[in-house]
Amino acid sequence: MHSPRFVAAALTPAFLFLSCFYLYPILFNVGNSLTDTTLFQLKNGGEFVGLANFAELLSSPDFFRVLWNTVFWLTFVGVSTRVLLGLALALALNSRIIERMKVRTLFRILILVPWATPPIVAIVIWRWMLDARVGELNKLLLALGFIDQPIAFLGTAAWVWPALIVIITWNTLPLMALSFLASLQSLPEELVEAAAIDGASPLQVVRYIYLPHLKPTIIVMILMSTFWTFNNFVYVWLTTGAGPGYYTNVMATEVYIKAFIDGRLGYSSAVGVVMALLMGAFGILYMRIVTQRSRFGGVM
Amino acid sequence: MSTSAFRLGRSTGMGLAGEALTVLYVLLVLVFFIYPAAWIFIASFKTPETMFSDGPARFTVANYVSLMHTGFGRNMLNSFYLCLVSVLISTAVSIAAAYCFSRMRFRGRNILFGAVLLGQTFPWIILVTPLFIFFARLGLLNNHLSLMVVYIAVTIPFSVYMLVGYLEGIPVSLDEAALIDGASHLQILVLIILPLMMPGVVATATYSFLVCWSEYLFALAFLTTTELKTMPLVLQTFFGDNVVEWNHVMAASVLTTLPTLLIFLPVQSQLTSGLGSGAVK
Numbered sequence: 001m002h003s004p005r006f007v008a009a010a011l012t013p014a015f016l017f018l019s020c021f022y023l024y025p026i027l028f029n030v031g032n033s034l035t036d037t038t039l040f041q042l043k044n045g046g047e048f049v050g051l052a053n054f055a056e057l058l059s060s061p062d063f064f065r066v067l068w069n070t071v072f073w074l075t076f077v078g079v080s081t082r083v084l085l086g087l088a089l090a091l092a093l094n095s096r097i098i099e100r101m102k103v104r105t106l107f108r109i110l111i112l113v114p115w116a117t118p119p120i121v122a123i124v125i126w127r128w129m130l131d132a133r134v135g136e137l138n139k140l141l142l143a144l145g146f147i148d149q150p151i152a153f154l155g156t157a158a159w160v161w162p163a164l165i166v167i168i169t170w171n172t173l174p175l176m177a178l179s180f181l182a183s184l185q186s187l188p189e190e191l192v193e194a195a196a197i198d199g200a201s202p203l204q205v206v207r208y209i210y211l212p213h214l215k216p217t218i219i220v221m222i223l224m225s226t227f228w229t230f231n232n233f234v235y236v237w238l239t240t241g242a243g244p245g246y247y248t249n250v251m252a253t254e255v256y257i258k259a260f261i262d263g264r265l266g267y268s269s270a271v272g273v274v275m276a277l278l279m280g281a282f283g284i285l286y287m288r289i290v291t292q293r294s295r296f297g298g299v300m
Numbered sequence: 301m302s303t304s305a306f307r308l309g310r311s312t313g314m315g316l317a318g319e320a321l322t323v324l325y326v327l328l329v330l331v332f333f334i335y336p337a338a339w340i341f342i343a344s345f346k347t348p349e350t351m352f353s354d355g356p357a358r359f360t361v362a363n364y365v366s367l368m369h370t371g372f373g374r375n376m377l378n379s380f381y382l383c384l385v386s387v388l389i390s391t392a393v394s395i396a397a398a399y400c401f402s403r404m405r406f407r408g409r410n411i412l413f414g415a416v417l418l419g420q421t422f423p424w425i426i427l428v429t430p431l432f433i434f435f436a437r438l439g440l441l442n443n444h445l446s447l448m449v450v451y452i453a454v455t456i457p458f459s460v461y462m463l464v465g466y467l468e469g470i471p472v473s474l475d476e477a478a479l480i481d482g483a484s485h486l487q488i489l490v491l492i493i494l495p496l497m498m499p500g501v502v503a504t505a506t507y508s509f510l511v512c513w514s515e516y517l518f519a520l521a522f523l524t525t526t527e528l529k530t531m532p533l534v535l536q537t538f539f540g541d542n543v544v545e546w547n548h549v550m551a552a553s554v555l556t557t558l559p560t561l562l563i564f565l566p567v568q569s570q571l572t573s574g575l576g577s578g579a580v581k
Contacts, residue, residue: 001475006485007406014397014416014456021453022419025430032430085329092326097319103326110330112568113337116561118514120532121553124539125336134352136339170332178568202318224420231423234516238536252425259429272426283421287414 026276032269039263046266053270062246063254063271070250073161075230078168083222085169086176087214091206093177094184108178115174122171123238130154130163155244164248168235172228176221183217184210223286230279251275337557344550351546363547364555371527372534372552379530380559382444383512386451391505394456395497398463399489403475413464419457427454428521435522442525450518455508462507466500467493503570510560531556 033053037046057063098104114122129136132152141147153163192209200208211218233252236242242249242257249257251271259268343351344364350357400406401413431450432441440446470493478488494501516532523529535556538548564571 001403001479001485002405003485004406007400007404010396010400011412013393014460015412017393017449017453017456018416018419021431021450022422022427025427025434026422028430028433029426088325089329092322095319095322097322098326101323107326107330108568109565110334112561112564113557114333116510116564117337117557118510118532118560120514120516120535121340121557124535124549124553125340127539128340129336136335170336173329174333227421231421231425233423233425238516252423255423255425256428265429268429269426272423272429275423276426279421279423280418283418286421287417 029269029272029276032266033273035266037265039259039265049266053267054274056267057270057274062249065246066249066251066254069248070230070252073165073248074168074232074236074250075226077161078165078229079222079225081165081169082173082176082225083218086173086180086221087218089173089177090180090184091210093181111174111178114170115172115178117171119171119234120238122167123235126163126167126170127154127239130166154240157244157247160240160244160248164235164239167239168229168232171235172225176225179217179221180214183214187213219289223282223289226282227279227286230282231275340550340553343546344554348547351550363551367548367551367555370534370548372531372548372555374527375529375531375534376555378444378528379513379532382447382451382530383509386448386455386512387505387508389448390452390455390459390508391501393452394459394463394504395494395501396489397456398460398467399493401460402464402467403472416457416460420461424454424517428517431518432521441522442528443522444528446522447518447530450522451512451515455511458511459504459508462504463497463500466497466504470496499567499570503567506563506567507571509563513556513560 034048034050035046036049036052092098093104093107098107117125128134130138130153132138132150132155135150135153137153138147138150142150151159153159187210192205195205195209231252233256236248236250237253237256240248242253252275255268255272255275258264258271262268342357345359345361347358347360347362397416401409401416427450431446435441435443435446438446474492474496475488478492479485483491514532515530516536519530519533523533526534531552535549535552538545538552
């Protein structure tokens with residue numbers, strides 16, 4: 001269909017909002033990243049310093065630790081834990097034995113609880129669960145005799161990342177599992193039965209029938225959770241405050257710390273620009289996948 | 301729940317061990333999901349003295365009463381009103397845009413659609429400083445309007461993505477038939493397509509609501525007056541560095557979670573099937 005007037009009228013509101021509160025701040029950041037503006041001389045703006053902020057950032061060992069924390073721990077470990085546990089959960093929930101037990105509807109309701117819990121509440125819950133003095137996890141491990149001394153999970157370098165991953169997984173696994181389950185339930189039964197009659201083992205059924213069918217959903221979910229997780233500020237900030245020390249500092253918290261604690265707005269913008277560039281590159285990949293599969297306007 | 305979906309284990313013989321493992325895994329995940337939330341819920345009705353002790357608990361609603369005396373009712377109202385208005389506008393704006401991208405032919409469509417999708421990938425944290433300066437200059441800090449327009453903007457990319465996905469499942473021949481009968485594009489969208497895409501609209505709006513409801517970062521930057529703050533911000537202030545007001549933390553956690561749980565219940569399957577497939581049908 002074709003109607004330039006309708007298109008203009010229908011797209012203007014959305015693009016007005018996006019230009020003012022998305023595009024403009026991003027461009028502002030790019031400009032700001034080339035200056036030495038500080039929080040205390042906001043009115044005048046800073047001096048133009050060219051790429052000095054980027055040069056400092058790229059020669060700073062701290063920055064590479066932040067990058068590693070963000071890319072490896074937060075994003076890679078965080079997302080893959082969620083995807084693998086989510087796949088296992090969806091397959092388990094779809095299995096014959098769970099169906100016979102008639103618990104699936106109950107489970108679908110209960111699984112909503114961690115999903116509907118706002119991250120801030122999830123963090124409150126788990127800061128208490130993992131607390132060294134009154135936390136339930138320490139009580140349990142002590143009672144079972146696995147440990148002699150309570151562990152301060154969120155204050156010990158060896159435990160703090162696994163603990164953060166547990167919190168994020170608790171909050172985000174339900175969405176992952178339910179999306180996979182929804183996709184599994186659109187699979188024609190005949191396909192799997194035919195394979196079974198031909199003597200396929202359960203593992204072969206998973207490998208050759210379930211996984212290929214789930215593939216588009218898995219790809220979209222991996223891409224989307226990568227954006228959400230990589231860009232996330234609250235999980236790390238409200239759980240550990242980037243600590244102990246700066247041990248769990250990630251890019252989002254680094255942008256915040258540099259701007260509002262160190263007051264270096266220019267440098268903070270440079271970190272933000274690097275962050276946006278990394279996700280932008282990832283986003284182009286995502287866009288290609290989404291637009292390639294969709295023909296817009298055709299009946300899929 | 302579809303009855304035609306194949307269940308692993310029916311004819312492929314998972315074996316007793318496999319079945320036992322499956323049940324064990326599901327049970328473990330269930331305990332992991334429910335135990336912490338159930339504990340907070342129960343603790344919110346315990347007196348602060350018996351909250352953490354292993355001894356017998358004494359139950360009370362005093363935590364909730366005391367929470368209301370801090371003015372939390374006002375903050376609940378702020379959250380509801382802010383999220384509701386933002387989601388209504390954001391969803392309406394996104395429906396119009398999604399319809400265009402799904403049905404209309406025009407120059408630059410792929411680039412514009414790509415730009416909207418790309419919006420999902422940008423970290424909100426980099427929007428905070430520029431928008432803070434922007435609203436400070438306009439005198440709109442400590443004003444719900446600033447938060448509202450930002451919530452509308454940040455929920456548009458995802459909403460458009462979801463809605464285009466739903467629209468792709470509605471045959472374009474419907475639009476074409478109505479066009480031949482002389483209906484305008486606006487009439488087609490509002491009278492024919494909108495009713496058909498309603499389940500998708502509801503699911504998308506619910507998701508946007510949850511995003512606004514739990515949003516912390518922009519609210520933290522833009523609001524400093526206690527009476528204007530939203531629930532997540534106030535909840536965090538009870539969780540002080542030195543003193544934690546556990547009675548308020550517990551009660552506020554429950555009150556912040558219950559509304560989202562209740563609105564999620566009816567739309568969960570719509571949302572999960574829509575998100576995974578989205579524009580990828």
